[in-house]
Amino acid sequence: xxxxxxxxxxxxxxxxxxxxxxxxxxxxxxxxxxxxxxxxxxxxxxxxxxxxxxxxxxxxxxxxxxxxxxxxxxxxxxxxxxxxxxxxxxxxxxxxxxxxxxxxxxxxxxxxxxxxxxxxxxxxxxxxxxxxxxxxxxxxxxxxxxxxxxxxxxxxxxxxxxxxxxxxxxxxxxxxxxxxxxxxxxxxxxxxxxxxxxxxxxxxxxxxxxxxxxxxxxxxxxxxxxxxxxxxxxxxxxxxxxxxxxxxxxxxxxxxxxxxxxxxxxxxxxxxxxxxxxxxxxxxxxxxxxxxxxxxxxxxxxxxxxxxxxxxxxxxxxxxxxxxxxxxxxxxxxxxxxxxxxxxxxxxxxxxxxxxxxxxxxxxxxxxxxxxxxxxxxxxxxxxxxxxxxxxxxxxxxxxxxxxxxxxxxxxxxxxxxx
Amino acid sequence: xxxxxxxxxxxxxxxxxxxxxxxxxxxxxxxxxxxxxxxxxxxxxxxxxxxxxxxxxxxxxxxxxxxxxxxxxxxxxxxxxxxxxxxxxxxxxxxxxxxxxxxxxxxxxxxxxxxxxxxxxxxxxxxxxxxxxxxxxxxxxxxxxxxxxxxxxxxxxxxxxxxxxxxxxxxxxxxxxxxxxxxxxxxxxxxxxxxxxxxxxxxxxxxxxxxxxxxxxxxxxxxxxxxxxxxxxxxxxxxxxxxxxxxxxxxxxxxxxxxxxxxxxxxxxxxxxxxxxxxxxxxxxxxxxxxxxxxxxxxxxxxxxxxxxxxxxxxxxxxxxxxx
Numbered sequence: 001x002x003x004x005x006x007x008x009x010x011x012x013x014x015x016x017x018x019x020x021x022x023x024x025x026x027x028x029x030x031x032x033x034x035x036x037x038x039x040x041x042x043x044x045x046x047x048x049x050x051x052x053x054x055x056x057x058x059x060x061x062x063x064x065x066x067x068x069x070x071x072x073x074x075x076x077x078x079x080x081x082x083x084x085x086x087x088x089x090x091x092x093x094x095x096x097x098x099x100x101x102x103x104x105x106x107x108x109x110x111x112x113x114x115x116x117x118x119x120x121x122x123x124x125x126x127x128x129x130x131x132x133x134x135x136x137x138x139x140x141x142x143x144x145x146x147x148x149x150x151x152x153x154x155x156x157x158x159x160x161x162x163x164x165x166x167x168x169x170x171x172x173x174x175x176x177x178x179x180x181x182x183x184x185x186x187x188x189x190x191x192x193x194x195x196x197x198x199x200x201x202x203x204x205x206x207x208x209x210x211x212x213x214x215x216x217x218x219x220x221x222x223x224x225x226x227x228x229x230x231x232x233x234x235x236x237x238x239x240x241x242x243x244x245x246x247x248x249x250x251x252x253x254x255x256x257x258x259x260x261x262x263x264x265x266x267x268x269x270x271x272x273x274x275x276x277x278x279x280x281x282x283x284x285x286x287x288x289x290x291x292x293x294x295x296x297x298x299x300x301x302x303x304x305x306x307x308x309x310x311x312x313x314x315x316x317x318x319x320x321x322x323x324x325x326x327x328x329x330x331x332x333x334x335x336x337x338x339x340x341x342x343x344x345x346x347x348x349x350x351x352x353x354x355x356x357x358x359x360x361x362x363x364x365x366x367x368x369x370x371x372x373x374x375x376x377x378x379x380x381x382x383x384x385x386x387x388x389x390x391x392x393x394x395x396x397x398x399x400x401x402x403x404x405x406x407x408x409x410x411x412x413x414x415x416x417x418x419x
Numbered sequence: 420x421x422x423x424x425x426x427x428x429x430x431x432x433x434x435x436x437x438x439x440x441x442x443x444x445x446x447x448x449x450x451x452x453x454x455x456x457x458x459x460x461x462x463x464x465x466x467x468x469x470x471x472x473x474x475x476x477x478x479x480x481x482x483x484x485x486x487x488x489x490x491x492x493x494x495x496x497x498x499x500x501x502x503x504x505x506x507x508x509x510x511x512x513x514x515x516x517x518x519x520x521x522x523x524x525x526x527x528x529x530x531x532x533x534x535x536x537x538x539x540x541x542x543x544x545x546x547x548x549x550x551x552x553x554x555x556x557x558x559x560x561x562x563x564x565x566x567x568x569x570x571x572x573x574x575x576x577x578x579x580x581x582x583x584x585x586x587x588x589x590x591x592x593x594x595x596x597x598x599x600x601x602x603x604x605x606x607x608x609x610x611x612x613x614x615x616x617x618x619x620x621x622x623x624x625x626x627x628x629x630x631x632x633x634x635x636x637x638x639x640x641x642x643x644x645x646x647x648x649x650x651x652x653x654x655x656x657x658x659x660x661x662x663x664x665x666x667x668x669x670x671x672x673x674x675x676x677x678x679x680x681x682x683x684x685x686x687x688x689x690x691x692x693x694x695x696x697x698x699x700x701x702x703x704x705x706x707x708x709x710x711x712x713x714x715x716x717x718x719x720x721x722x723x724x725x726x727x728x729x730x731x732x733x734x735x736x737x738x739x740x741x742x743x
Binding site: 142160 | 673700701702703704705740743
């Protein structure tokens, strides 16, 4: 028997949502056949068979999220058909051998618990979350707790090693549920979320829960940028440039010039990127997707625009490729077209930052003499992962970005190489 | 109700069984003229004659084999093996013949024999004369095993074993032979497979058999002044054993200790603990603990043997641990 495992797409992928099976148990398949689909980092990866075989048993049902390397299905016979990452950008560094649940690893780190102190209960000796903070209670205590509706988590055990015994549950206060509010009868319908909504919900919940976010906000004056954009777009033969393209290019330059910001937190280590890849949040029929513009600091504004257009088209058509996503440190989410002033976004793991962009608007600001001056402004909100970025770094980076946007000719120059 | 000693109760049971049933006969080493190494068969040769009380050569395999054969022809032989340690020589006859006959002959035959044998230490008899091997027999489908803890039970269980249609191993703790206890004028048989609660309690259950029952009662008495009420179950019969009584007790006390003189590892206690961890899982409010001898041969010297044998203190310690 051979196990089919959750493949790893990209260096920072820790788990994947198995969104769909394309073969059924007992079915034979040939090399190249589609086996299953994995959703990660807002792209659907199709996993193909590398050899002929027969699927014996599905271990992970569609809709479940499992860590990288976990068996997802069992193959009959000795066929090796585990899929490898196709097209994902290859970065250095060997993975740690552990396949412990990410939540368990996090808990162990937070509570300073060595792996040796934990008794793994997961498949193939993986440490699961409940192994780290397991409630120790006798079977009778558990039974009484269940009957009384008492949560064992909140009870201090009086037995050896803090074991919760029946007497501890019997003396525990019974959780009283608040009296139901005599509210008017409202028609409520329960809707089962689809896999996309579920995946998004899980991903953003995990991101907001696990990443210590902080935010810095900066206004950028866009008169010069608008003028430059108008000049560039005046040439009908040249590719059209949007404000988003210019923002991406500006981010690329800012990141290239501050390589310390071009890093992400990967649990137990830091991953530094050698080029500035900028994600761009796109609304698609399959939900939000974040295709990545490669080397936005090294390529020209026109090239950035070309990449962005191509990726947007593919995203909208639902045809993003694994190589279109991942390996960026920052994404940009521009909701200016809806007229909102600003957006405070949630970082898309494993990114370290996300830039929320509001609508361009006209405001009066006092000029040097205190007289009102008409300006065109844009509010930039940078959400940062405090595990790797400190406030001053973020403030400098965002100020750099604003300066680049206010002196937009620099977007046409190569980025300065960092010292 | 007259008081009698354990060994006298055995003697009485043999006597009464032989009077009641002419097919009952005794066979063993030194059981006739000498009256048995522990005097279990005293005066029986005189009373019943040499056709019913056979002094055999020193050959446990032959003794047991003869008994199996006689039993298959309808006799009710009662074998005495002088020390349980020597039953190793009887094993083929017991395990491969006596235990299997009923099943292999499709129920058309059975082996209504009894094998009496003393186990246990405390007499400084050394590693080859002190062992408690009852778990070996309890492991064999087709054999029954009983182990009395007092004179009345010794009488009642032995009579039931002799009347039983299948082979029964009657294990007698040799340290109990001198024990005094009441024996009714007309004592009754004790049903094989039924345990007895010798002391009721609500906080923890000790399951014991043989000599460990008295240890358990001492342990219960030690804890009683502290307000800890320990229930003691005398298992009486090890195969079959009274799972229902043990489970009912565990369901009242929620804590279980199993005590026996035999080596703890792979013993009778292991079976009881495993069953209760299964059928009684939700009743448990502490770990199931066993008290038994360490995994080592029984030592000769008194000091070492005292340290080796389970005692009431160790049962108290186990009770305190599971109640912690």
